[in-house]
Amino acid sequence: MDPLDSEILGVLREDARISYRDLGVRVGLSANAAADRVRKMVRDGVIRGFTTLIDPTADSRAGLLVFIDITLRPDTTNEEFERVALRLPGITEVVHVTGAHDYLVRARAADPTALNALLGTLKREAGVAQSHTRIALRAAIDGPTR
Numbered sequence: 001m002d003p004l005d006s007e008i009l010g011v012l013r014e015d016a017r018i019s020y021r022d023l024g025v026r027v028g029l030s031a032n033a034a035a036d037r038v039r040k041m042v043r044d045g046v047i048r049g050f051t052t053l054i055d056p057t058a059d060s061r062a063g064l065l066v067f068i069d070i071t072l073r074p075d076t077t078n079e080e081f082e083r084v085a086l087r088l089p090g091i092t093e094v095v096h097v098t099g100a101h102d103y104l105v106r107a108r109a110a111d112p113t114a115l116n117a118l119l120g121t122l123k124r125e126a127g128v129a130q131s132h133t134r135i136a137l138r139a140a141i142d143g144p145t146r
Helices: 003-014 020-027 031-043 078-085 112-125
Strands: 064-072 091-096 103-109 128-135
Touching: 003 020, 003 031, 020 031, 064 078, 064 112, 078 091, 078 103, 103 112, 112 128
Parallel strands: none
Antiparallel strands: 064 103, 064 128, 091 103
């Protein structure tokens, strides 16, 4: 990656739907050159995907947004946990962290009963020894984070 790629990533963080023509104008390239650089970053794994940020209050069916601090059992590897956890419905992010816990998991659950079922599955199938769950009351999202 070079400084121009970093500049392209900055523009894409603000608006991943920008046209290659407009992206090129913003960074001083032709549309084709901008497209080629984006495709190369996707191919090289620098850009892992594109996503849509949705206001959590916009969808009343979204249920609970929860953050779960996870401590693994000593016999569970990080790879095993990640493989199982990322396949569970409702889990949207699994982050290996420093501190008192091994992972921070972001998930959605329809209601407290569904959350309880998710926690049980994590303990039974993903090697979780302990969990500490926080329910989000409100999310203030101004746009993508940098």
